[in-house]
Amino acid sequence: MQNTQLKAVIYMVLSMVAYQISASFAKQLFEVLDPLTVVTLRLCFASILVILMFRSWKIIKRLPYLRWSDLLFYSGSVCLMNALFYASLGKLPQGIAVGLEFLGPLTLALLSIKQKSDYLWVALAIVGVSLMVPWQDTQSPNFSWLGATFAISAGFFWACYIYFGQRVVRQNIGMHALSIAIVLSALVMLPISAIHNPTALFQFQYWPQALAIALLATAIPYALDLMALKHLSKLSYGTLSSLSPALGALAGLVLLNEHLNLWQIIALVCITTASVGVTFNAARSSNIETSTSS
Template sequence: MTRLPRLESVAPEPLFMVGAVSQYLGAAVAVHLFDEMAPAGVALVRVLGAAVMIIVLRRSWQRRWQANDLAWAAAFGTALAAMNLSIYLAIDELPLGNAVAIEFTGPILVAAVGTRTLRSGAALLLAAGGVVVLAGVEADGTMRGVAFALLAGMFWAGYIVLGHRVARGPAAVDGLGLGMLAGAAAISGFGATEVGSALDSPVVLLLALATGLLSNVIPYWIDQLVMRRITQHRFALLQAMLPATAVLVGLAVLLQVPSTRELFGIALVIAAIVFGRSVKGPGGTAARAGVRATD
C-alpha cells in the first residue's frame, strides 16, 4: 500500500486547513452548477464522481475486503452523501449562513459528548460562539429548510463518528472511496433524473467533477488522515474552523471583505482551537499510541 510519510509529519491542524480551503473552493465552483442542475443532482454527481476518482486512484478493487469493513464503509459513505444532499436542499430554501449555522449543531454535539474537562468545555463554548457570530443566526427561513439543515447536522455527526471507525480500520482511505460509492447509490433516487444534464454538457460535467474533487476527494481524504491521529472531540472542534475558512476564501477568491462581526467570529474560533489544542480528549492517549503510518 502506498504511504505518504510527508503527510504523516504534518501537524493535524494545518493539514485539516488544506482540506477546508479545498472544500470551499469546491463550493465556489458548485455555485455555477445550481443554474444547470437541481441541488439533489449536484450532490449525486459530486459524490459519485469523487467515489470513482478515489477508487481508481487507490485501485481499491485489489484490496481484500472483509464483510465488516464493507458494512462500516457503506454506513460512513451513506452518512457523507446524505449530509451533502441535505445541506444542498437546505441552502435551496434558506440563506447560506442560516443553513450552515443550523448544520453545525452536528459537530458541536459530537464535541459536547466528548467533553470531559472544564478546559475542553470552555474551548467548545468559544468555538460555538464563533460559529454563531459568523453564521449570523436569524429567525427567518422556512421550516422545510430548517428541517433539511438539522438533518444535515445529524448526518454530519454521523460522518464524524463513523469516519473515525473507518479511518482507524484496515480499509482507511479505500473505505472512503467505496463508502462514497455506496452513498451515491443511497441518494440516487433523489438526483438520478438530473444526471442527464451533466452528461449532455461537457462544461457542466467538468464543473461537477471539479466540485467532487475539491469538495469531496481532497478534504475527505485529508479528514481520513487527520481522524487517524486525533480524537473525535478534537476533530469536531477543528471543524468549527470551517465558517472562518469560508470567510477567508470569500475574501481571497470573491473579494468579499469581512465585517467587524465576522472578524470577531474568526477570532473566537481561532482562540478555541488554540485553547483546545492541549486538551486530552477521552481515549486520546490510546488513539495516539495506535496511530499507524498514513496511506
C-alpha cells in the same frame, strides 16, 4: 504540539478550504441544475476519482472479511450528509446553511468532553459560529425553514460521519474505506436522481464543473479527513470544524473583497482561540498519557 497532531490539524484546514471553495462552485451550478443532480454528479465523478487515486480494486479480495456494519453506517452518513447539505444550499444563503450544519460536529464535541477545561474551547467555538452566521438573512425571502431542517439534519449525519469514520480507520484498509463509501453513495443517489430528473444528468456541458466540485468537495477533503481522524479525538475534530465558517469568511475577504463586520472579526478570534486551545489541550493530554504509560 506533537508532529502527528500538527499534521492532523493541517489536513483538516486544507480539507475545509477545499470544501468551502467547492460549496461556492456548487451554489453557482444550482442556477442551471437542481441540487439533487449536482450532488449525484459529484458523487459519481468522485467515486471514479477515488478508485483511481487509491487503486481501490486491490481491496476487492478483502471485501468479504471487512466489518461491514461500520462501513455501511459510514457510507450512509456520507451519502445523507451530502444530499441534505446540498438540499439546504438550494434553499438557504450559504452562510446560514454552513452555520446550521456545524451544530452536528459541535454537539458531538460537547458530548465527547472529558476534561472541564475543554468546555471553554467548545463554548468559544459555539459563540464564534453564532456570531459568524448572518442571522439577519433569516428575515429575507431567501430563507427557508425546510432548508434549515435540511442543514441541521446534514449536521447530524456529519456527526455520524465523524463517529463512524473513527471506527472505520481502525480496520486498517486506508483510503479504500473512502472509495467504498463514495461508490455506495453514488449507487444509491444515481437511481433516485434518474427518476427525479433524468435529462439533467446528461447535460454534458456541466460535467467539467461537476468534476471540479467532486475533486474539491469529496476526493480531496474526505481523504484528508480520514488521515486527520487517525490522530484526532471527536472533541478535537468537532471543535476544529468550527474553523470552516471562519475560513469561508476569510476567503470571501481575500478573493471576493467581502468585508467582515466587527462581530465577524470577534467571531474569528473566538473560533481561532477555541481551535488552538482544544488542539494544544489534546496534545498535552496525549503527552501525559504517553509519559504515564512509559
